[in-house]
Amino acid sequence: MITGTLSKMKSTLDNGVNYSLPVGDTDISLNSLIGKSLKLTYTGNIYCDACGAKTNKSFSQGHCFPCTKKLARCDMCILKPETCHFAEGTCREPEWAEQFCMTDHIVYLSNTSGLKVGITRANQIPTRWVDQGATQALPILKVKSRHLSGLVEIAIAEFLADKTNWRAMLKGDNVELDLHEEARRLLPQIDAKIYSLRLQYGFDAVEPIQNDIIDISFPVTEHPTKITSLNFDKDPVVSGVLKGIKGQYLIFDTGVINIRKFTSYEVTAEY
Numbered sequence: 001m002i003t004g005t006l007s008k009m010k011s012t013l014d015n016g017v018n019y020s021l022p023v024g025d026t027d028i029s030l031n032s033l034i035g036k037s038l039k040l041t042y043t044g045n046i047y048c049d050a051c052g053a054k055t056n057k058s059f060s061q062g063h064c065f066p067c068t069k070k071l072a073r074c075d076m077c078i079l080k081p082e083t084c085h086f087a088e089g090t091c092r093e094p095e096w097a098e099q100f101c102m103t104d105h106i107v108y109l110s111n112t113s114g115l116k117v118g119i120t121r122a123n124q125i126p127t128r129w130v131d132q133g134a135t136q137a138l139p140i141l142k143v144k145s146r147h148l149s150g151l152v153e154i155a156i157a158e159f160l161a162d163k164t165n166w167r168a169m170l171k172g173d174n175v176e177l178d179l180h181e182e183a184r185r186l187l188p189q190i191d192a193k194i195y196s197l198r199l200q201y202g203f204d205a206v207e208p209i210q211n212d213i214i215d216i217s218f219p220v221t222e223h224p225t226k227i228t229s230l231n232f233d234k235d236p237v238v239s240g241v242l243k244g245i246k247g248q249y250l251i252f253d254t255g256v257i258n259i260r261k262f263t264s265y266e267v268t269a270e271y
Contacts, residue, residue: 002026003268005047008061008248008260011130016217019245021259023269030245031219038252038271039239042232045266055264062263072096081119081150105149106209107141107156109186110134111177113168117156117186119149126214131260133169133247137214138179140187141194142207148197152206155193159186170249170256172223179213220244220251228255232262 004024012018020027046055049062050071059065060074068074072093077084084101091097104122109115112134120128122142129137143149153162168174187208194206222243230238230252240252248260 041268042236043266081146084147101146111136113165155190218246230255230257
């Protein structure tokens with residue numbers, strides 16, 4: 001029995017994805033628990049992921065309300081990078097932004113619930129794809145900042161989805177795609193936008209890249225046919241036989257739970 005606050009699941013990609021669940025200072029290896037019983041009991045306590053203060057409600061995936069008002073990682077531009085205001089001198093944490101936002105980002109195509117476009121920091125590959133439950137991924141462009149990646153993503157999103165249908169992703173219904181062919185079809189449609197960004201921010205602001213398609217297999221023995229969402233706020237006990245893990249979801253025979261949604265919730269794990 002282990003008690004501690006939840007963090008998003010850690011993953012490594014080798015011959016398939018290997019997961020561990022951080023509960024306090026302990027990382028529980030999950031792949032070996034598939035086919036076995038796992039019980040998570042919410043104690044009723046939530047501790048801010050940033051300052052550690054006890055809070056009655058979690059905001060922005062594990063933060064107390066005061067931290068959401070002062071931390072750059074909780075600003076709206078994290079969800080909508082095209083609204084970045086770093087250049088205006090109004091960033092909440094300029095030093096943090098220099099490290100996390102004003103660095104190389106990758107624009108990619110992935111196959112989650114179907115074809116979508118996404119962005120991530122270059123050093124978050126392949127973690128970002130695993131967290132989204134992508135079975136295939138292909139980097140197509142390198143850009144100089146998070147702001148620029150957001151502008152490019154918006155341009156591509158005129159022709160392609162930029163959101164994942166999480167229910168379809170968990171059901172595993174997506175078929176294999178030729179992401180190289182999809183890239184060849186899409187990129188000419190945003191040539192004018194890329195040219196405009198290069199004129200404004202420099203020729204190296206947006207650069208095409210050539211990569212192989214990355215295939216990702218998840219430890220799932222049985223995909224759910226009907227999605228029942230489990231929620232600590234409605235029922236403090238989540239338990240059942242673990243059937244698999246995909247994205248940031250634990251798949252039980254009783255339903256599914258998004259671990260990332262409950263970051264900073266204190267739980268007791270029994271297995």
